[in-house]
Amino acid sequence: MTASSREWRLLHGPVLPVLASLALPNILAMVAASATGIAETMYVGVLGRDQLAAMALVFPLVMLMQTFSAGAMGGGISSAISRALGASDVNGAQALARHAIAIAIAAGAAFTLLFLLGGEALYRMLGARDAVLEQAQQYATVLFSGVSLIWLANTLISVVRGTGNMHVPSTTILAVSLLQIGLGALLGLGWGMAGVALGQLLAYGAACVWLCLYLCAPQRRVRLGRDGWQLTRARFWQILRVGLLACLSPLQTILTVMVMTGLVARLGVDALAGYGIGARLEFLAIPIAFGVGVATLPMVGMAIGSGDVPRARRVAWVGGALSAAIVGVMGAMVAVWPQLWSRLFTDKTGVLHYCAQYLQHAGPAYAFFGLGLTLYFASQGAGKVLGPVLAGTVRLAIICAGGWLLTVTEAPEWAYFALVGVAMAGQRPCSAASAQPRRTIASQWPATWGRAG
Numbered sequence: 457m458t459a460s461s462r463e464w465r466l467l468h469g470p471v472l473p474v475l476a477s478l479a480l481p482n483i484l485a486m487v488a489a490s491a492t493g494i495a496e497t498m499y500v501g502v503l504g505r506d507q508l509a510a511m512a513l514v515f516p517l518v519m520l521m522q523t524f525s526a527g528a529m530g531g532g533i534s535s536a537i538s539r540a541l542g543a544s545d546v547n548g549a550q551a552l553a554r555h556a557i558a559i560a561i562a563a564g565a566a567f568t569l570l571f572l573l574g575g576e577a578l579y580r581m582l583g584a585r586d587a588v589l590e591q592a593q594q595y596a597t598v599l600f601s602g603v604s605l606i607w608l609a610n611t612l613i614s615v616v617r618g619t620g621n622m623h624v625p626s627t628t629i630l631a632v633s634l635l636q637i638g639l640g641a642l643l644g645l646g647w648g649m650a651g652v653a654l655g656q657l658l659a660y661g662a663a664c665v666w667l668c669l670y671l672c673a674p675q676r677r678v679r680l681g682r683d684g685w686q687l688t689r690a691r692f693w694q695i696l697r698v699g700l701l702a703c704l705s706p707l708q709t710i711l712t713v714m715v716m717t718g719l720v721a722r723l724g725v726d727a728l729a730g731y732g733i734g735a736r737l738e739f740l741a742i743p744i745a746f747g748v749g750v751a752t753l754p755m756v757g758m759a760i761g762s763g764d765v766p767r768a769r770r771v772a773w774v775g776g777a778l779s780a781a782i783v784g785v786m787g788a789m790v791a792v793w794p795q796l797w798s799r800l801f802t803d804k805t806g807v808l809h810y811c812a813q814y815l816q817h818a819g820p821a822y823a824f825f826g827l828g829l830t831l832y833f834a835s836q837g838a839g840k841v842l843g844p845v846l847a848g849t850v851r852l853a854i855i856c857a858g859g860w861l862l863t864v865t866e867a868p869e870w871a872y873f874a875l876v877g878v879a880m881a882g883q884r885p886c887s888a889a890s891a892q893p894r895r896t897i898a899s900q901w902p903a904t905w906g907r908a909g
Contacts (some may be wrong), residue, residue: 464495466754466758467758467759469768470776472778475774476623476750479748483748487631487743489632490896493878495637497511498505499644502645503587503645510594510649513579513588514592514599520706523709523895524660524706525607526614527605527706527833529560529614529700531833532695532699532754533552533559533614534836535753537549538618538754538755538759541620542758543761551691554680558687558692559611560604560611564605564606567602568600573605576589576593591648595649598649598657599656610665614669617753622751624667630661633659633661636655674799697839702741704845705832706844711852720872722863726809730813730814734797734873737797737815737819740881744782748830749779749819749829749833752772752837756768756772759771763891772830776834777848779827782826789819795808798812810869817874818877821881824880824881828880854875855876858875869899
């Protein structure tokens with residue numbers, strides 16, 4: 457499919473079939489990326505308990521880099537490029553791609569400096585001591601020394617996604633996942649945690665080389681050439697006004713998880729383990745909602761760029777409904793039959809009891825989780841992310857205020873798990889109400905949401 461025919465399809469094709477064809481490769485790629493974390497845990501476990509603890513300590517920081525570069529700033533990049541293409545501004549789209557690369561290099565260098573200078577103090581604050589601290593430093597020093605490769609690879613993937621091409625990014629993510637598993641295991645078993653980190657950097661470095669070659673080809677709609685590298689404040693702002701604000705969302709998510717974990721920890725070890733197993737269901741829900749959401753982004757962006765706001769709304773709501781349906785069915789199934797999920801991880805009666813309570817009370821709200829995450833990406837496509845970010849703030853506030861109230865009133869244990877569902881359900885209406893109709897595409901339900909544009 458040529459670039460021009462792909463853009464026509466995104467702008468004028470029937471919404472649901474086009475969206476489904478874009479979402480499927482994204483979902484498969486995200487599932488493969490999620491499997492990488494499981495595989496890493498398996499071969500790091502061969503190295504020893506200290507290495508596993510060190511990996512668990514640094515992993516949230518690695519995920520933060522991924523969500524910043526691929527989801528938040530990456531969404532800002534795809535949004536800006538798709539809106540430029542929707543307005544038939546190919547030169548503008550190419551200029552934005554070059555500015556995106558500059559942002560990736562600068563952000564990667566900044567985080568390298570931050571973690572190399574302050575990493576040890578941070579790991580100590582998180583509880584690392586002795587052998588665990590040593591292993592965490594070995595892993596983090598290598599990984600964060602080359603974190604610019606992760607930023608650059610995810611940025612280039614976002615550039616390609618902004619053109620509406622989902623197959624190249626998806627196959628690239630799949631290849632990176634396979635390379636990371638193979639190289640990480642091989643180098644890790646020889647060089648320890650430093651080898652595991654080096655394997656990840658080599659995989660992302662290979663992706664950078666391949667994507668640069670792809671984007672430098674003369675036939676590309678958005679192409680990286682030798683000319684046109686003059687950087688301007690206006691182009692940077694087109695990306696950063698969406699990307700920087702969107703970066704607040706993963707930070708809010710991390711704070712929400714930390715607060716909820718602290719609340720459940722008060723109930724005992726079995727409760728904490730049961731909550732941990734139940735909450736892992738999100739690892740299956742996120743690739744689906746992310747895959748559908750990223751598919752809506754260029755469709756919405758191009759529609760906004762061409763001035764077709766009604767189509768942008770239809771795309772957003774069709775994507776949100778699709779994601780909510782799939783993730784909602786998952787949540788409903790485990791709410792009715794919690795043992796389908798919990799017995800995959802444990803057979804301890806106390807842990808199964810608490811896991812069942814979590815799934816029965818939070819599972820029915822998973823549809824709202826899928827809807828909210830997909831609308832977050834669709835709003836990025838429109839260049840308006842304030843609503844979803846404020847909705848994330850509301851979710852965090854519900855958890856904090858509700859958790860405090862449950863604690864002081866000595867509420868029953870099931871109420872803590874119900875709080876998770878209430879926060880998920882309360883997040884979506886606030887997203888709709890936080891902006892005027894033309895300022896966020898998620899602000900009204902169009903009567904023709906399923907019709908072709």
